[in-house]
Structure formats: C-alpha cells, structure tokens
Amino acid sequence: MLDANLKTQLQAYLEKVTQPFEIVASLDDSAKAAEMLALLQDIVGLSDKIALATDGTDSRKPSFSFRRDGQELGIRFAGLPMGHEFTSLVLALLQVGGYPPKVSDEVIAQIQALPGEFRFETYFSLSCQNCPDVVQALNLMAVLNPNIQHVAIDGALFQAEVEARQIMAVPSIYLNGEPFGSGRMGVEEILAKLDTSSGAREAEKLNGKTAFDVLVVGGGPAGAAAAIYAARKGIRTGVAAERFGGQVLDTLAIENFISVQETEGPKLARALEEHVRQYEVDILNLQRASALIPAETGDGLHTVQFANGGELKAKTVILATGARWREMNVPGEQEYRGRGVAYCPHCDGPLFKGKRVAVIGGGNSGVEAAIDLAGIVEHVTLLEFGEQLRADAVLQSKLRSLANVTIITLAQTTEVTGDGQKVTGLIYQDRHNDEVHRVELAGIFVQIGLLPNSDWLKGTVELTRFGEIVVDARGQTSVPGVFAAGDVTTVPYKQIVIAVGEGAKASLSAFDHLIRQG
Known part of the structure; x- marks a missing residue:
C-alpha cells in the first residue's frame, strides 16, 4: 500500500x-x-x-x-x-x-x-x-x-x-x-x-495587555511580514488575527511564490506562523476586530476593539485584514450556502461526483475550478457575466477541450433555486436579449473575486467605493500612525508575494513614524 x-x-x-x-x-x-x-x-x-x-x-x-x-x-x-x-x-x-x-x-x-x-x-x-x-x-x-x-x-x-x-x-x-x-x-x-465562558476570559486577557509599539490586525502574508519586520526592530509587537494564515488557508496549489516552486496554502500558512513565532511577537488568534478608535491628544494611543468585548492599544496600527470570497448577492445564495452553494471546488467537488454543477465566474479561478470539477462531476456549466472569459489563454484552451463543459457568456445569475433542503438549480438572464433561463443543478461554485474585510473600518479610515483602504506609497492610511497592507488595500494585483512586500513596507513605515514621533 x-x-x-x-x-x-x-x-x-x-x-x-x-x-x-x-x-x-x-x-x-x-x-x-x-x-x-x-x-x-x-x-x-x-x-x-x-x-x-x-x-x-x-x-x-x-x-x-x-x-x-x-x-x-x-x-x-x-x-x-x-x-x-x-x-x-x-x-x-x-x-x-x-x-x-x-x-x-x-x-x-x-x-x-x-x-x-x-x-x-x-x-x-x-x-x-x-x-x-x-x-x-x-x-x-x-x-x-x-x-x-x-x-x-x-x-x-x-x-x-x-x-x-x-x-x-x-x-x-x-x-x-x-x-x-x-x-x-x-x-x-x-x-x-x-x-x-472562554470569550469573556479572552476579553479580560486583551484588556490586561500593555500598549504595543506596533499592533498588526490580520495574520495573512501581509500581517506576518509586518510582524516579522517590526519584531526585528526590537519594538513591542502584537498580532491580532481572526485566523492566522488568512485566505491562504483556503488556497490549494501555490506555484508563483518566488523561490518556492510549489506548495499548498495550509503549508505556507504554517510556515508563516512558525516564522513569526521565531521572534518576540505576541500572537492573539481568534480575535475578530470590530472597531478602530484613532488616537487623540493625550496618551497618543490607537485602540482596536474586538467582537468579544476586549480591546488593545498601540502607538501604531497596521491593518492587514485581507479579503474574502465575493458573493453573488442573489436570492437563495445564503439560504443554500453549504447546501449546494460552495466557494471551494477542491474541498467540496468530490461531494458532487456524477452530478451537474455550475461555476460562476470566467476568470482564472473560475476556469480552473471548472476544469477540476469536470473530472469529477457529470457536467459543468460555466457562466460569465462579461462578453468573453477573462482567464489565461492556456486555461481557456484546456476548458474548451472538455466534452462535459458548457460555457455561457453574457449571463447574469439572478437566483439560486432549491427545494428547501438543497440546491436544485439557478436562474440567469441572457444580457444579450434579456431572456430568462433556468439550469437544473445540484451544486453552484461561486468564483467571482474578492471583497475586502473592511466593514469594521467604515467612518474611520478612508475607503474606496469598493471598500478598499486607501493607502499611499508608504502604506499610510488617512489616519496618522495607522498603516495598511495586502488585499484589503488599494494596492493592485492581489497576490501573496505582493502582500508580503506590502506588509514589510507598512512595518518599516510604522517604525519610521515611531522614530519621528519620539
């Protein structure tokens, strides 16, 4: 064996x-x-x-x-x-x-x-x-x-x-x-x-922490890099993360992280955490930030509040909360989430063996998902909102070579349908002629991009209409002493290697800010 x-x-x-x-x-x-x-x-x-x-x-x-x-x-x-x-x-x-x-x-x-x-x-x-x-x-x-x-x-x-x-x-x-x-x-x-009772105990622990020089909110690649660069400066550094590793944990194959020819998301996430733990960094996991209160005149400390009722204070803050899967926001999606509506084809694909499924999205993620699923399920219908697929040419070529895949462009999904227990299909509108069509399905895999995790920051730092944190070339936000890095920001090209670099840059900028503030 x-x-x-x-x-x-x-x-x-x-x-x-x-x-x-x-x-x-x-x-x-x-x-x-x-x-x-x-x-x-x-x-x-x-x-x-x-x-x-x-x-x-x-x-x-x-x-x-x-x-x-x-x-x-x-x-x-x-x-x-x-x-x-x-x-x-x-x-x-x-x-x-x-x-x-x-x-x-x-x-x-x-x-x-x-x-x-x-x-x-x-x-x-x-x-x-x-x-x-x-x-x-x-x-x-x-x-x-x-x-x-x-x-x-x-x-x-x-x-x-x-x-x-x-x-x-x-x-x-x-x-x-x-x-x-x-x-x-x-x-x-x-x-x-x-x-x-663990939530109350955790809140009490947070409230008992002395102020950090740098508090990193988020534990993905950007947050890990920021924590390492800050700790290497010998300053008091903390990381508060909802889950260390962030969205990398949901990524299967990674083949473009420079110097690492091939790895998997969970493996890279463990390596990031192990690297951070080599330094004197206070890692606070399972902490979901709920509000940022900028420093006022007086102690000069920013405050980050958390969902469990606790709070942490810091001289500088680095926001690295990343992004999450973007949802379709159509009737039935939330009702049937986990009951036919899925976001991870690698995880949930085998459960639909021999069944008919759809993939929503014609970018690289969507086309890769359709290719993977085609080897497991009976049939894949890929729906793309635009006039043509946006995936790399080599992926499109592979997809079009598969006999059990149907590609529909100019398709706007308007509803997920079900029988009260599980998904039975979806309804889409043909954007070319406004005709409405129904597709009978057992599963729907949504692959339409990312949404920044910044809802908790509305009214505090400047955000774009898409919810991204506006940063300058140094990673500085609209609030002095508050920096941001990674997929949650306006920096283009949401890639792991870019997030790592942006995290390091934001950390160096935070250190420079501390020096200039005395």
Missing part, C-alpha cells in the same frame, strides 16, 4: 511511539477494505509497539479505531485516510502512542476540563485542504479527554450517509448527532464554541 519512501519516513516518525497500542479494524469484503487492511499491515510492520486486530464490530465498514491497555480510545477513521488526511493518520498514531501534543498547557487543561459527553463526526474529502485541521483538532481532543469521541468519515466512501444528512460541503461536523459546524476549525475555535 505504501511505497518504500513513504514507509521510510513513517518508520522514522513511529520511533517516537512510547506506549504500545492496537489498531482495531472493522472490515467487510469490499475493495476499500482490502486497501485499508494492506495499509494497516504496512503500519504495524514498521513498529514493534503497534499491533493489529481485525475483530472490530463498528457498523461503518471499512473503518479502524485504537485500543490501548484493553481500553477503546475515542478516535476512529471511517475510510482510507490518504491524500491530505495522511498527516492526520500519522499524528493520531503518534498521539495514541504517547507522543506529547504540540499545544499549550492552557489549551490541554481547557480540553481536559470540558464537562459532558461529546460524540463528534466529521465528514471529509481526500482532496480537501481544510479538513485535516478539523480532524486533527478533534482527534487530539479525544486523546486528551476520555469523554470525547471522534470519527472521521470519508464522504465519498459513505455517500449514503452524506445524502441522508444532505451534506454538500466539507468539512461538516456533527456533535451528538446534530450539526455543529462546517469549514476549517482548529482546537481553539472548537473550544470557543464548546466553552461558552
């Missing part, structure tokens, strides 16, 4: 296992069960501390769990955890085998103190780059707290469950049989939902 190179790497990891345990497989006579058995046999052959039992009786087959000292542990994989989920499998093996988790003592104590019984189910797809964060977080919690159980379920393998629960986006998380959440979540985000 595993090639020689992967076996060598895995064996090196498994040397860290200190506590013997068993893998308990629940198998049937399917081809996937045979693949799973081969995988598990490869694993036990690499460590004398791991044994294999095939007496599992779980109703989901094929699946496997873990047993230590005769006690069943709370982790189960239903399906073959390969692709993006192979890392989740490796971490589960290590943590079940006694390897200490890489989270703070505070987080460990919070997990262990959770009251009640928690039965989590996570539906994932092997092509989803967001799913491993959820699977790994819940597996970790199950290792640390015996009252927590977690099963990670391959939605493509257990399609009957997916259809019964009408799951159309991954990761989809259920708690005790009821929907708990969807999309990327880490340990701290899950804990925040379970531990309702």
Whole structure:
C-alpha cells in the first residue's frame, strides 16, 4: 500500500511511539477494505509497539479505531485516510502512542476540563485542504479527554450517509448527532464554541495587555511580514488575527511564490506562523476586530476593539485584514450556502461526483475550478457575466477541450433555486436579449473575486467605493500612525508575494513614524 519512501519516513516518525497500542479494524469484503487492511499491515510492520486486530464490530465498514491497555480510545477513521488526511493518520498514531501534543498547557487543561459527553463526526474529502485541521483538532481532543469521541468519515466512501444528512460541503461536523459546524476549525475555535465562558476570559486577557509599539490586525502574508519586520526592530509587537494564515488557508496549489516552486496554502500558512513565532511577537488568534478608535491628544494611543468585548492599544496600527470570497448577492445564495452553494471546488467537488454543477465566474479561478470539477462531476456549466472569459489563454484552451463543459457568456445569475433542503438549480438572464433561463443543478461554485474585510473600518479610515483602504506609497492610511497592507488595500494585483512586500513596507513605515514621533 505504501511505497518504500513513504514507509521510510513513517518508520522514522513511529520511533517516537512510547506506549504500545492496537489498531482495531472493522472490515467487510469490499475493495476499500482490502486497501485499508494492506495499509494497516504496512503500519504495524514498521513498529514493534503497534499491533493489529481485525475483530472490530463498528457498523461503518471499512473503518479502524485504537485500543490501548484493553481500553477503546475515542478516535476512529471511517475510510482510507490518504491524500491530505495522511498527516492526520500519522499524528493520531503518534498521539495514541504517547507522543506529547504540540499545544499549550492552557489549551490541554481547557480540553481536559470540558464537562459532558461529546460524540463528534466529521465528514471529509481526500482532496480537501481544510479538513485535516478539523480532524486533527478533534482527534487530539479525544486523546486528551476520555469523554470525547471522534470519527472521521470519508464522504465519498459513505455517500449514503452524506445524502441522508444532505451534506454538500466539507468539512461538516456533527456533535451528538446534530450539526455543529462546517469549514476549517482548529482546537481553539472548537473550544470557543464548546466553552461558552472562554470569550469573556479572552476579553479580560486583551484588556490586561500593555500598549504595543506596533499592533498588526490580520495574520495573512501581509500581517506576518509586518510582524516579522517590526519584531526585528526590537519594538513591542502584537498580532491580532481572526485566523492566522488568512485566505491562504483556503488556497490549494501555490506555484508563483518566488523561490518556492510549489506548495499548498495550509503549508505556507504554517510556515508563516512558525516564522513569526521565531521572534518576540505576541500572537492573539481568534480575535475578530470590530472597531478602530484613532488616537487623540493625550496618551497618543490607537485602540482596536474586538467582537468579544476586549480591546488593545498601540502607538501604531497596521491593518492587514485581507479579503474574502465575493458573493453573488442573489436570492437563495445564503439560504443554500453549504447546501449546494460552495466557494471551494477542491474541498467540496468530490461531494458532487456524477452530478451537474455550475461555476460562476470566467476568470482564472473560475476556469480552473471548472476544469477540476469536470473530472469529477457529470457536467459543468460555466457562466460569465462579461462578453468573453477573462482567464489565461492556456486555461481557456484546456476548458474548451472538455466534452462535459458548457460555457455561457453574457449571463447574469439572478437566483439560486432549491427545494428547501438543497440546491436544485439557478436562474440567469441572457444580457444579450434579456431572456430568462433556468439550469437544473445540484451544486453552484461561486468564483467571482474578492471583497475586502473592511466593514469594521467604515467612518474611520478612508475607503474606496469598493471598500478598499486607501493607502499611499508608504502604506499610510488617512489616519496618522495607522498603516495598511495586502488585499484589503488599494494596492493592485492581489497576490501573496505582493502582500508580503506590502506588509514589510507598512512595518518599516510604522517604525519610521515611531522614530519621528519620539
């Protein structure tokens, strides 16, 4: 099952296992069960501390769990955890085998103190780059707290469950049989939902912080670069981010970040955070900014307020809150979001295998999405508002070569339709002759660009009519001592490499401002 190179790497990891345990497989006579058995046999052959039992009786087959000292542990994989989920499998093996988790003592104590019984189910797809964060977080919690159980379920393998629960986006998380959440979540985000008093504690922590010389709001490429450049100047630096990594976390292949030939968004996001943590930077994650109060005469400190009620003060502020997927803003879009309306073809595409879908948008993102989906679904209809596609010529050529793709230009989507539970189609208007058409579909993937995360700044700093923060060549906003960088600003060409450079520039400008202010 595993090639020689992967076996060598895995064996090196498994040397860290200190506590013997068993893998308990629940198998049937399917081809996937045979693949799973081969995988598990490869694993036990690499460590004398791991044994294999095939007496599992779980109703989901094929699946496997873990047993230590005769006690069943709370982790189960239903399906073959390969692709993006192979890392989740490796971490589960290590943590079940006694390897200490890489989270703070505070987080460990919070997990262990959770009251009640928690039965989590996570539906994932092997092509989803967001799913491993959820699977790994819940597996970790199950290792640390015996009252927590977690099963990670391959939605493509257990399609009957997916259809019964009408799951159309991954990761989809259920708690005790009821929907708990969807999309990327880490340990701290899950804990925040379970531990309702954590928000007040976090606000108290923020309020207790002394003022920063530079406070960076946002943890994407621009924010990370700004924090590093500020910290290297030896000044007190803080980063407050809703999620460290920003939109990079939702990006699959990255092939244009100079000097890095190829990487993936989550991998780059981890590298950014690890680089920031090499310096004395106070990282405050899961903090959503709600207001900026510019400095007045007196203490000369700007104040950033957060959704949990806390606030931070700083001599200078760098706004790097990035952007989010632009929505169509048509009837039905919000109602069926996650129930047929999706924004990540890599994550959710496998759930629409053999079905008919649409892609909205004819730029590079839209055409790439249509090409990817065409290899999975029955048929793709691509709708472009303009007279012609805007994607690169090579992408258009590839798209037009696919037999199961229909391209419609001058098409304005006016409504998403559904049956109350899931998407059934869309309605669009032909902008050439105003005729209205209906397309029967199971899924709609929206790929129409980005919207800056600047709503919380209205009335404080100058914004364009598109919501972008107006900055000069130095990254200075309309408010002295407040700078901005990255996709949230008027700087053209929203690219990771440009955001990194703009973050560094804004940080240097903030430092220059501090010097001149004495």
